[in-house]
């Protein structure tokens with residue numbers, strides 16, 4: 001479909017009992033773009049994220065990332081290959097400091113104990129470089145003054161920022177964000193948007209799940225719509241958000257967001 005897709009998935013299926021949570025024939029994420037994955041509650045978006053990043057196993061399906069097959073790979077290996085994700089409910093570790101949380105995002109930690117013992121000076125050098133990188137990222141995300149504070153002391157919005165900053169520790173090529181705007185106050189929301197656009201400016205690809213249509217419209221180059229496990233529409237935001245099938249997918253599932261109202265409001269604003 002696209003000339004240069006960083007992620008290509010085929011025949012990805014996952015059922016829970018009788019529920020076909022994910023039943024995706026084909027998905028491509030274009031390199032260097034920001035793609036939004038939208039759809040009503042229970043559409044299968046988070047399950048799809050979990051499958052692609054190795055946090056859940058599909059009943060069937062294959063996918064490749066940057067030309068390499070990643071299906072069946074453990075999450076830390078997926079991250080090491082450059083595909084990292086954040087979670088809808090952040091996984092910031094409350095009893096670790098903000099800086100320590102950042103260091104958990106460094107790739108290549110599991111199984112390093114032996115080499116660490118053998119090459120201690122090397123490890124120390126790497127550790128110092130990791131700390132420097134972590135502090136640079138914390139500065140960029142305006143969290144540097146909190147480096148020594150416990151993760152638990154951060155607000156919900158700051159945790160979202162920390163999770164995004166931690167994801168960048170692995171120097172990813174693709175960043176997957178699960179509902180980055182949920183529970184974030186307007187001031188932080190603006191800075192989150194800037195950070196997401198910044199990732200693209202730095203050459204990263206972004207795939208995010210979001211219910212906030214304003215954000216979807218504002219930052220995405222491409223929108224993929226899921227409903228009942230399947231992809232029901234995809235394309236440029238303008239076209240997709242006016243698509244009858246998309247509106248039906250939302251309204252049919254009695255989703256809390258009335259897309260028609262949002263679209264009408266946006267059209268009225270644009271007409272002003």
Ligand SMILES: Nc1ncnc2c1ncn2[C@@H]1O[C@H](COP(=O)(O)OP(=O)(O)OP(=O)(O)O)[C@@H](O)[C@H]1O
Nearest residue numbers: 016019020021039040041042043044045046047048
């Ligand atoms: N571990 C699980 N066990 C049983 N059913 C599950 C499990 N995870 C997801 N489901 C079901 O799979 C379907 C898809 O859920 P999923 O969380 O992926 O949807 P979603 O699009 O991310 O929804 P939301 O926007 O509410 O986060 C739902 O019917 C959900 O109840």
